[in-house]
Amino acid sequence: MDFETIAALQERHPTWRLLRAQNAPLILSFLGGHFVEQNNGATPAGRLADALEDQLSLLRTGDDESRFAKTAEDYLYDWSQPESGWLRRFYPADSDEVHYDATPALERAYSWVSGLRQRAFVGTESRLHTVVDLLRQIAYGTEQDPQARLEVLQQQRDEIDRQIAAAEAGEVDLLSDTAIRDRYQQFAGTARELLSDFREVEENFRGLDRAARERIASWTGSKGALLAELVSSRADISSSDQGASFQAFYDFLLSDDRQDELNELLTTVQRLAAVDADRRLRTIHHDWSEAAERTQQTVRQISEQLRRFLDDQVWLENRRVLDLVRQIEGAALQVRDGPPTLGLEVDLPGVPINLPFERPLYDARPAASVDSLAAPADEVEVDTSALFTQAFVDQARLADNIRATVPERGSVLLSDLVELYPVERGIAEIVGYLALNEDDLAVELDESGESLIDFHDHLGAGKRVRLPRATVSRR
Amino acid sequence: MRTATEQAVSTATIDLMRGVVYRETDEDSWLTLQRHGAAVRDHFAAIGVDVIIDDTEGYAFLRSESVDDEAEQLPRLVKRRSLTFNVSLLLVLLRKRLVEFETSGHEGKLVLSRDQLVEILRVFLGDSTNEARVIEKIDTTIKQVAELGFIRQLRGQPNHWEVRRILKAYVDAATMADFAGKLSEYADSLNSGGGDD
Numbered sequence: 021m022d023f024e025t026i027a028a029l030q031e032r033h034p035t036w037r038l039l040r041a042q043n044a045p046l047i048l049s050f051l052g053g054h055f056v057e058q059n060n061g062a063t064p065a066g067r068l069a070d071a072l073e074d075q076l077s078l079l080r081t082g083d084d085e086s087r088f089a090k091t092a093e094d095y096l097y098d099w100s101q102p103e104s105g106w107l108r109r110f111y112p113a114d115s116d117e118v119h120y121d122a123t124p125a126l127e128r129a130y131s132w133v134s135g136l137r138q139r140a141f142v143g144t145e146s147r148l149h150t151v152v153d154l155l156r157q158i159a160y161g162t163e164q165d166p167q168a169r170l171e172v173l174q175q176q177r178d179e180i181d182r183q184i185a186a187a188e189a190g191e192v193d194l195l196s197d198t199a200i201r202d203r204y205q206q207f208a209g210t211a212r213e214l215l216s217d218f219r220e221v222e223e224n225f226r227g228l229d230r231a232a233r234e235r236i237a238s239w240t241g242s243k244g245a246l247l248a249e250l251v252s253s254r255a256d257i258s259s260s261d262q263g264a265s266f267q268a269f270y271d272f273l274l275s276d277d278r279q280d281e282l283n284e285l286l287t288t289v290q291r292l293a294a295v296d297a298d299r300r301l302r303t304i305h306h307d308w309s310e311a312a313e314r315t316q317q318t319v320r321q322i323s324e325q326l327r328r329f330l331d332d333q334v335w336l337e338n339r340r341v342l343d344l345v346r347q348i349e350g351a352a353l354q355v356r357d358g359p360p361t362l363g364l365e366v367d368l369p370g371v372p373i374n375l376p377f378e379r380p381l382y383d384a385r386p387a388a389s390v391d392s393l394a395a396p397a398d399e400v401e402v403d404t405s406a407l408f409t410q411a412f413v414d415q416a417r418l419a420d421n422i423r424a425t426v427p428e429r430g431s432v433l434l435s436d437l438v439e440l441y442p443v444e445r446g447i448a449e450i451v452g453y454l455a456l457n458e459d460d461l462a463v464e465l466d467e468s469g470e471s472l473i474d475f476h477d478h479l480g481a482g483k484r485v486r487l488p489r490a491t492v493s494r495r
Numbered sequence: 496m497r498t499a500t501e502q503a504v505s506t507a508t509i510d511l512m513r514g515v516v517y518r519e520t521d522e523d524s525w526l527t528l529q530r531h532g533a534a535v536r537d538h539f540a541a542i543g544v545d546v547i548i549d550d551t552e553g554y555a556f557l558r559s560e561s562v563d564d565e566a567e568q569l570p571r572l573v574k575r576r577s578l579t580f581n582v583s584l585l586l587v588l589l590r591k592r593l594v595e596f597e598t599s600g601h602e603g604k605l606v607l608s609r610d611q612l613v614e615i616l617r618v619f620l621g622d623s624t625n626e627a628r629v630i631e632k633i634d635t636t637i638k639q640v641a642e643l644g645f646i647r648q649l650r651g652q653p654n655h656w657e658v659r660r661i662l663k664a665y666v667d668a669a670t671m672a673d674f675a676g677k678l679s680e681y682a683d684s685l686n687s688g689g690g691d692d
Contacts, residue, residue, distance in 0.1 A: 338598070352678065364577070364670055
């Protein structure tokens, strides 16, 4: 890479920009934790913002409260802007809430930063084996001469025979602890990388899709030529290298036998004493399946839309629409200062039915007259008891008052009683006495006499109640 | 008593008569249309109405059946309406945004904020010193387009509007061509009229 390329990357590449960002620790720890470590897919904005808010409030408790002053929503929005490019912000078809997903740029930055931590040791042996193995696969996989192929297979058989003989003689080659750790480390690394690759695979698919759409939209030749061009340029998703490799991986992973084998192998390996087992790796194959499934779904969706986009009618319609829009825009600008009254003619959705008999007949209502000048009300007798019961009067207290004063089988005038226990809650309390419903107490009203009760209401004004003579008695 | 199927078919039929049926929001009716589409279609065919079911876009709606022979044409049942100039213009511009959205390969739904809608339309409204009045006019237009069902306010996000794909079915190239023709004619007459004075 020459100087200019690197300079441009430093300036423009989202990964590099992320590493230079002032908030990089926050972004990497939060987004990396959520999307990479926990392997989450697209997440509704609300949920992600809540999680971020939690983390922010933890960080803010430090000495400097002004740190991280923005709200979680603002941060997420900023990180999804084109000049950042660390989150993808979109509205999925089946949701009204905006969703966020990590971009490959974020994955890369995160994996680079995690790579900075010193590893306990760097295993090289296993990688050499892998490299040689890969070479073998390439070389034998392209060997066309059957004779040469046979020789290779025989060589392999000899090697296996030798191992069988050794095992029969009781000699077993064991991997040393170091060799185990070396291999485990490589396994862990590759397994994680595989997981993070999916997001990039998805992103690349999206890129292919975009390129294909642009090409379709701007195509001027015949449709056949367009298809030929699309296939030959391998822009079509399933025919791309990426698509073929991903499909092969997916098929491989999804076979039951593979799943069982992986499961058994993982269980065995994780139990080895020499391995400092990472618990998350125990179920890594499920994570693979999940991530692959997500990618697969995206790909299916993209392909479907692309096919639809390629559809003759849609294609022609879209070109016509764009032409017409241009024409209309031009004319509309011309008539800007004297807009016409004409407009589109569209069908109205639906076929509403108006059934005349569904409507009620005309209902003559007396006209409501409003008179804002209310005449002074005449004095009328009203039943005010409903109002009085609204104030809470503790009847138990009233009953206790009676029991404390009146001896058994004795009686007393209510007006005398309230002299001992002044009325606190106004007229409601007096009514409360009259309404007492206790087995051992009775209140009697005698119309022939009259009681007067004086009390002060809550404003302190003196009040007097006149009522038939009331006698309270205990049985 | 209706059987469960009859009940479902009738419900779907009524839903269609009320307006557009969406896969996303009218799940039951949508499934019925998938399963018993033929029955519903037959029902409407008798009165000269086509049922359009678009699987890819996820909506279904009614349309007057197209008959070549004019003598065979039934009286028109689906109502047509002339829209105001501003509403028409906004629909055309949204139609363009939909094409652009699809061309750029975005997935999911096209969502525009009120400010974006205002921005889209403002250029085409005469310069006025009364900025507030222009904005008010645009707000009214947005409301009318929403009443027609072509944009939908997102739940919980008062200033964000989803541009519904059904717009593509109703404001198609033929409809737009008609509008474009009339508008150009008007523009020409305005220009030549202005020249005579």
